[in-house]
Structure formats: C-alpha cells, structure tokens
Amino acid sequence: MDNPLRAYRIDVLDRCLVVEDDSIIRIDLEETLRSFGMKHVHGAPTLEAAVQIIATSEIRFAVLDYSVGGSNTVAMAESLTARGVPALFLTAYGTSVELPPSLAHLQVLSKPFSTELLVEAIRRELDNALPASDAPVSGRRCSV
Helix, strand or coil, rough: CCCCCCCCCHHHHHHCCCEEEHHHHHHHHHHHHHHCCCCCEEEEHHHHHHHHHHHHHEEEEEEEEECCCCCCCCHHHHHHCCCCEEEEEEEECCHCCCCHHHHHEEEEEECCCCCHHHHHHHHHHHCCHHHHCCCCEEECCCCC
C-alpha cells in the first residue's frame, strides 16, 4: 500500500496512541496506522493503560475511542490537545456525541469507517495542528 500520509513529517507521525477497548478494532487500527508510516503505535484497551503510555512515551498523535470501559476520553483529549498533540475520536454513537467547545474542532469518525475516511481525518488533524505538535509529550501526567 502506498503511504497516504507521506507528505507529512515522519517525526510527527512517529509515535501514536490508540485508545480502543475493542481488541479487534484496536489491533486493526494499529496495523493500519503502521502501514501509513507511524513507527511506534501504542495500543491501550483502558484509560489506565493509556495514561501509563502517555507517562512513558513520546506521543505525537492520538486516536481515541470516545467511550472506553464505561467512561469517555474527553478529559484525555483535552489534556493531549492542550499540549499540542493532534487527536481524533472514534465512536459507535454516530452524531449523538457532544464534545465540549474546547474539542469541537476535532474530527469524529463513526464506526465502522473506511481507510479513506481515516486518512482524511488524520490529514485534517495534522493540517490543523498547532506548531507545538512538533514537540513530543513524554513523561507528563495526563488527567483522565
């Protein structure tokens, strides 16, 4: 597969966090992101696992399932985007997901979604990212 994100700086796409509690979706998404050139894709099935990954890894992009284990990932998205980390949401709730104004700019993909829609959402988030997104997030606390 030709890399659909080849025009973007590889260091921005170097470390990605995927928070998804459905293991089949998470593993498929991890493999898809790797095929796009993202070298280190960290999958987290729970919010707790995601917080641990954020604390120990340099996250440069995040794909967050809106609902994980009965909670939502809104606080995590707010924490990451406040640090300049581009992110997008996945959801099985369709258009019924309401985001706070601070996250209204983020892409929301309804499951199931095509690879083409995923690529377009990633491109939009990278295009809209603040210059601070070039700086990795590592060893920092993430509030959930």
